[in-house]
Amino acid sequence: MKKNILLIDDSALMRRVICDIIASDNSFQIADICKDGQEGYEKLKEKRYDAVLLDVNMPRMDGLELLKRLQEEKIKATIIMVSTLTVKDAEVTMIALELGAVDFVTKPTNIIEAKGEVFKKTLLSVLRAVLKLPSLAQAEKPAASISPRKPIQRKTTSAKGNKLVALACSTGGPKALQSVIPYLPKALDAPMVLVQHMPIGFTKSMADRLNELSKISVKEAEDGDILTKGWVYVAPGGKHMEVAKLADGRHKIVLNDMPAIGGLKPCANITYDSLTRSGYDEVVCVVLTGMGADGTKGILSLAKKKPVYVISQDEKSCVVYGMPKAIYETGIVDEVVPLKDAASAITKRVGVL
Numbered sequence: 001m002k003k004n005i006l007l008i009d010d011s012a013l014m015r016r017v018i019c020d021i022i023a024s025d026n027s028f029q030i031a032d033i034c035k036d037g038q039e040g041y042e043k044l045k046e047k048r049y050d051a052v053l054l055d056v057n058m059p060r061m062d063g064l065e066l067l068k069r070l071q072e073e074k075i076k077a078t079i080i081m082v083s084t085l086t087v088k089d090a091e092v093t094m095i096a097l098e099l100g101a102v103d104f105v106t107k108p109t110n111i112i113e114a115k116g117e118v119f120k121k122t123l124l125s126v127l128r129a130v131l132k133l134p135s136l137a138q139a140e141k142p143a144a145s146i147s148p149r150k151p152i153q154r155k156t157t158s159a160k161g162n163k164l165v166a167l168a169c170s171t172g173g174p175k176a177l178q179s180v181i182p183y184l185p186k187a188l189d190a191p192m193v194l195v196q197h198m199p200i201g202f203t204k205s206m207a208d209r210l211n212e213l214s215k216i217s218v219k220e221a222e223d224g225d226i227l228t229k230g231w232v233y234v235a236p237g238g239k240h241m242e243v244a245k246l247a248d249g250r251h252k253i254v255l256n257d258m259p260a261i262g263g264l265k266p267c268a269n270i271t272y273d274s275l276t277r278s279g280y281d282e283v284v285c286v287v288l289t290g291m292g293a294d295g296t297k298g299i300l301s302l303a304k305k306k307p308v309y310v311i312s313q314d315e316k317s318c319v320v321y322g323m324p325k326a327i328y329e330t331g332i333v334d335e336v337v338p339l340k341d342a343a344s345a346i347t348k349r350v351g352v353l
Contacts, residue, residue, distance in 0.1 A: 003050035003131055004031035008040035008066070009082065010058040014107065017114045018053060018082075018123070025124050027133055037061030037069075044075055050131055052079045053123075054101070056089050064092060067099035080126060082107050090205035097175040102130055102319055104174070106199050129171045129291050129320040161281025163350045164227070164243070164251075165192040168268035170290025172319025174198065174206055176339055178213065180288070181232060183343035186215040187353040190284070191227040192346075193235070193243060193253075195268040197290065200237040207234040225253040229353060235266035242274035249279055264294055272298025276305040284349050285310045285327075286342065289318040293326035303332060311335045311345050 005028050009015050015033055022028045031049060034040040038061040040054070056063040063081060070077060081104035083093045093104050105123050108114040128135055165188075169176060173196045184192075198206065204220040210232070211218040219225075221233040221241055233253055235241035240261075242254040254274070261267040272295060275283050285299045285308050302308055310333045312324040317339040327333055337345045 002029040003027055003127075003133075004029060005127070006030075006032050006034070006040065006043060006047075006049040006052045006077075008034040008037065008052065008058070008063075009055040010035050011055070013111065014055070014082075014114065017111075020115075021120045021123055024120070025128075028124075028127065037063060037066035041066055041069055044070065044077055045073075049077065051127060052077050053082050053105075054079050054096075055107075056081060056083045056092050056096070064096060064099065067096055067101060071100055078102055078130060080105060080130060082123075085109060085199060085201060087201055087205065090202045091209070093202065094174065094205050094209040098178060102175060103172055106202070125291065126171060129322070132320075135291065162279070163190040163282045163284060164275070164278065164280045165190050165284045165286060165346055165350060166268075166272060166275060167192060167194045167286040167288065168271075168290070168295035168323065169195075169288035170197040170292065170294065170320070170323060172289035174202075176288050176313070176319070177206070177210060179339050180342045180346075181210045181216065181218060182214040184214065184216045184232075185347060185352050186217075186230060188216055188230050188347065188350060189353045190350040191229055191251075192232040193221070193227070193241065193271060194232055195235045195241065195266050195271050195295075197264055197266070197294070198237045203234050203237040207232075210234075221253045221255065223253060223255040227251045227253070235271065238265055240266050240270045242270060243278055244274065245277060245279045251278060251280075262292070262294070268295035269298035272302045276302050278306070280306065282307045282309060284308070284346060286346060287312045287324050287327045288339070288342070289313055289320050290323035291320050292322050295323055296326040296330060299327060300330060300332065308332075309334050309349055311337060311342065311349070313342065314338050 036058040054063050079101045081096050081101045083089045084107045207220040218232040239255040244254045312333045315321040
């Protein structure tokens, strides 16, 4: 049976494009179309849909207003935001995730891109992932092939010493991070580097919003940033992030513009690979919700050179059990936790200053 989708968008052009995209996949069908949030609200009061594609900027009632109304009236819906690549919309999208949206897709800036394969693939991939349908893309396949046939050789982990937290997430990650970062203590006894697959602009909005919500300090990473305990450094969209050891023993952020890896930029594997040359006594690797297997190869490579402690999110609390599944199947995971316990698991492992 096809999944019923509600489309809420004030642009006739985007409605037509999205309808064509949905119609191209036999798993979905557009059940209803609304031109603004007010129409969407009326539909959601009377009907249930498998998923809702919601525009941000609309007349009468915009996306945020609709989410607030649904939250106030306890109307449940699986909502994916469709947002343009503007700074303002990026900020609004982060707030939308707090108000109940599960993820977002960036809207193309012109009709050529809107009708292109990239937007089509992205939209359908996120829909399939959120609704827990088998992926049509090949990105999920490496997860099954990484499982080792013999025990992994790894450095002995240490409960003491100088530590770094390296966290990776993708689909469902922006919302998941709001259940983790704000619950970390201000004086966390380690810096954190964080790779979330997001486009340019959105990572800064996410970092700024997390900083507002958190006791710990959060920023979008800049080239040359010196890693400091009690700080979270978010890899900027459109750049890969590495960690480099300095002559005085400190570590800094190095951003590079290498091509995307498997369509990902930033790519968590690059960050984890760079840590093999770091001076940290232990790297606490955290893998949260996301499609594919990014981070798994990097963590396995890192574990051969450095002591690691690996925490993965459990299947039940994941929006998409892809990246956590990939790392879990290797046998290297030390702790599997529900999302609500991720912050305490990190804090317990690295301690507080």
